[in-house]
Amino acid sequence: MDRGLVGPGADPAERGLVYGTAAAGTGLAVAAVAPAAPPLWAVALVGLVAFDLFGGAAANATAAAKRAFHAPGRTARHHLGFVAAHGQPFLLALAVPGLGWVAAAVLYALALAGAVAVTAAPGAVRRPVAFSATALALGVTTVTVDVPGELAWLAPVLFVKLLLGHLLPEESRG
Numbered sequence: 001m002d003r004g005l006v007g008p009g010a011d012p013a014e015r016g017l018v019y020g021t022a023a024a025g026t027g028l029a030v031a032a033v034a035p036a037a038p039p040l041w042a043v044a045l046v047g048l049v050a051f052d053l054f055g056g057a058a059a060n061a062t063a064a065a066k067r068a069f070h071a072p073g074r075t076a077r078h079h080l081g082f083v084a085a086h087g088q089p090f091l092l093a094l095a096v097p098g099l100g101w102v103a104a105a106v107l108y109a110l111a112l113a114g115a116v117a118v119t120a121a122p123g124a125v126r127r128p129v130a131f132s133a134t135a136l137a138l139g140v141t142t143v144t145v146d147v148p149g150e151l152a153w154l155a156p157v158l159f160v161k162l163l164l165g166h167l168l169p170e171e172s173r174g
Helices: 012-036 040-059 063-069 076-084 088-095 101-120 123-144 154-166
Strands: none
Touching (some): 040 088
16 A cells, blocks of 8 residues: 555545645745755755655644554654654755754754653643644744744744644544
8 A cells, every 4th residue: 555645544635635735835945945046956855855844744634644653552652763753954954055054953853852742741731732842942943043034934844744743643523
């Protein structure tokens, strides 16, 4: 079964929404970075990262992804590993000169710290902890991290994808 960007068992509406968001986000990111006239490889890398982050932000909110990521046997270690694997800020630091290594490290560390806080929180407060971690990470990023304007989308989309999308299970509807 092709898992793709969405997850196993995704319905056509989920796939359409996720791939549409990925494409729109990619277009936005490429259009934002193009005026800086980076090399073609850098534009392509920004596009690939944007496709993953924008599409992943939508995908991680789908029922298909929630079933996969929060299936029985999935632990905090799995979730932290997923977050840790998202080194895209470092890739973008290679491609966009205005994003320094310290800024990339701060973004990455904020995502990891937020993930630790969310996974360590008791289930009853996991959702507000995720929103708190996201809000604080965005505040820290906005106030202290020098991110070039063409990458202004990076922190919000990264934190939404990982802290709000990936780490939160589907809420039961009662």
